[in-house]
Amino acid sequence: MSVSGMLLKIFRPIIIWIFVIMVTVEVVAVSGILTVNPIPFSFWLVIVGAMAKYWPLVAGIMLITMHFRFFVTNGFTRLEFLRGLAVFSAGVVLVAPAVVVLGHAVESTVLALLDQQGDGYPVFRFGDAAAEYLHVFPASVAYMASGVLIAAGFYRFRPLIAVPLIVPGAIPVAVADGLIRIDERGTLTQNLPMAVALTLTAAATVAAVIATHRVMRDVAVKRTAG
């Protein structure tokens, strides 16, 4: 089985669980709010918008700390694993923003049918879907790239060296978060022209990918404690 296919198989139960929990939280929390008054913001954009950043970050860390060893001790080279990681990560960061946008569309539609969109609720419009996606996507990519790189630093180096390396490792996150954002009111922010902002995020991500390759390409496979 390919590395990316196998990663998907390993992560599938986790992904399904998280999705189920998100939907449950959304339904319970929004129903609760609606008993008081119509909702003035998008709850989905709050929780799943955050999830689209932090889950790739956590997954990135897990891929290095847990899964790297499993593959490399079972017949795959470091480079093969890193390629599979790249394919799997690309899938995650392409799908996560889509879940944010689609969920927002569903939430907006249901609230409209119930006539419960409060003042300031970001009503979903099909024409804005692409722009919304593009305001979530850079952060997903950057958080994943940073997660992988920082974890790689800790995998290879002693804490004394790995801790300071968090700073350069976090550059993609800082760039993406600083330049492109979406908030719970659906406000899209870009601090530079979109093309420039996207290019800078892409550059920071590519730099992180290259750095990850450098750190991991001939790293020793660590032992577990005990």
Place this chain on the structure above:
Amino acid sequence: MIEVRGVTIRYGRTVAVDDVDLTLPADTIYGLLGRNGSGKTSLLSALACYRKPTTGTVLVDGEEAFENPRIARRTSFIRDTLDVQDGYRVSAAFCLTESLRPGWDAEYAGKLADVLQLDTRKRISALSRGQRSVLGVILGLATRAPLTILDEPYLGMDAVARTLFYRELLADYLAHPRTIILSTHLIEEVAELFERIIIMDRGRILLHDETDALRGRGVTVTGPAERVTAFAHGHTVLGEQSLAGVRALTLDGPLDPDEIARGERDGLAFGPLGLQDLFVHLTSQPLEATR
């Protein structure tokens, strides 16, 4: 065939493996012996490409092994610490390994778990040291990799489990010949399985020979001090003991029968040295003697 060429592994200032050259023909069972800290695990890590040597290379069938997908597929290295997630159940570890290892024999893994009494429903974190070792052995053998490396696979296993393991290892090797390297301290109980023995000492290969050639290689000579000393002239002395004019020397033989006959006529007594004793004598030499 595995060729180790000028491999050195350093950790900071510590030299774990010191310029090792080694040629290992395929489809052979090797025993790797050495005291703790002699560099066995480091050398095995380099063989399995778990660690890139500081200098030197490892070739498998003439190809550079490091980061070589073809060779990675054909190599399995089981470390005493195991490389599976502690949270998984044994059965899940089998399943995951099966999906990555095309040669995995699930039926055989099940049979081994049965014979070695490993409960596959248990979580790995709940296994005793001996059971973890059994799991390692099963992962190593059922993968059926053409190069299978087991680093002290018996830790915590009781005498019965070890005997069963050795029996299974030999039976599976007979059915599926492959290169197996097993590192161990317990020489006497496994020596009969090894075609060849490699002894490491302080990062270097002290000896690499057919196991059979080592049986009877060491000889003890006992008798009056002067005559023993005279007899030992020209032989490598591995150890000595003296008591009230009687001297016992351990010589690195083998001695030819005529020589022994001559010694016996001189009133000297000869005794063969077991493998364990030979190993102890060879690896307890002070540093200068082995350089």
Place this chain on the structure above:
Amino acid sequence: MFDDRSPIYLQIADGIKNDVLSGALKEDDQVMSTNQYAAFYRINPATAAKGFAQLVDEGVLYKRRGIGMFVSPDAPAKLRAERRQRFFTDVVEPMLDEAKRVGIGVDEITSYLGSRP
């Protein structure tokens, strides 16, 4: 089964020779294959193969391609002749050496042997 104080392949060869001498293995009997032997005695098959090769070299066994190894027809007689010869050097000579050391004469030995039922 085997001790590690002398090469196992020699111990294997000696064991089979003893079986031939005792009649446990007869002329043209098939012996175990090296793999069967290795599995039975739990030793490395290469070591077993070396023991069998030694016996083929010495003419105790002969090979039939694709079938296996068999006891040579003249093996028992040959081995017996060898052992008879070695009996004097390996058994009698050391005994005489020891007798000399403790002062037992040849007469004393022959009378002892003659008095045995």
